[in-house]
Amino acid sequence: MQLPFKSMQVDDEKPTQQNQSRAIDRSANERTFLAWMRAAIALMSFGVVIVRLRLVQMPVQYRQGMGWKLGLIFSLIGLATVLISTKHYFTVRHQIDEDTYEPSDWLIFVFSSALGLLGIGVIYFIFAAAVSPSSFVIPD
Template identity: 80%
Template sequence: MQLSFKPMKVDEEKLKQQNLSRAIDRSANERTFLSWMRSAIALMGFGVVIVRLRVVQIPVDHRHGTGWKLGLVFSLVGLATVLISTGKYFMIRRQIDENTYEPSDWLIFLFSSAVGLLGMGVIYFIFAAAVSPSSFVIPD
């Protein structure tokens, strides 16, 4: 009785599976990165909108508005999101290639906290801004 083993075939199949798995993981990493980029663009765009609302808003008293500061913070958080997510993308890509990927919670916590604080700033800005009844920002 003769037994024939084909270890070469098994190794090739395993290698193909690992390459496919790695390609799927890389694609997921790229989709996540693009999602972070969309979020960053939205934050920067919202910052511009807030600054532009200051121009449309007709204040009751003629003090200097602080809306531009909130808009600037939105834009800075958006820019920071671009920088952090780019670094995170390359770090995860390297970890995928080395089979050492471990998800981390700190980035999710950081980004959620930043967006939550910005949301509170928007709510404060909307309710604390003194506007006249003829303002385009808050309709009757």
């Protein structure tokens, strides 16, 4: 009589281990999502900082600059990061629940490319501001 009881005990342990594993996977997914949210907030904040720094420079003559465009692009990529990471979070959560999770490389490639292009834009912005006559970067 004890044999069926022991086998039921083993069967009861299996779903518990699966539930613990699934809970760990869900927690990791949530941590990843929160990291993407922090990156999005940082991108949007950096966009605001770029626009605010443009306003600190006192131009000798009015000229249309690129600073506000670069700040806008940072903010838009930050907003896109929020939307894409939210969709990715729910997709991964669904895949974890169905035990069909396969990591995808496209999100990392797209995000890395966007940040690389923004980095090039920042470097261009810094050097363009450094050679302008109204710049505080290189004093007269």
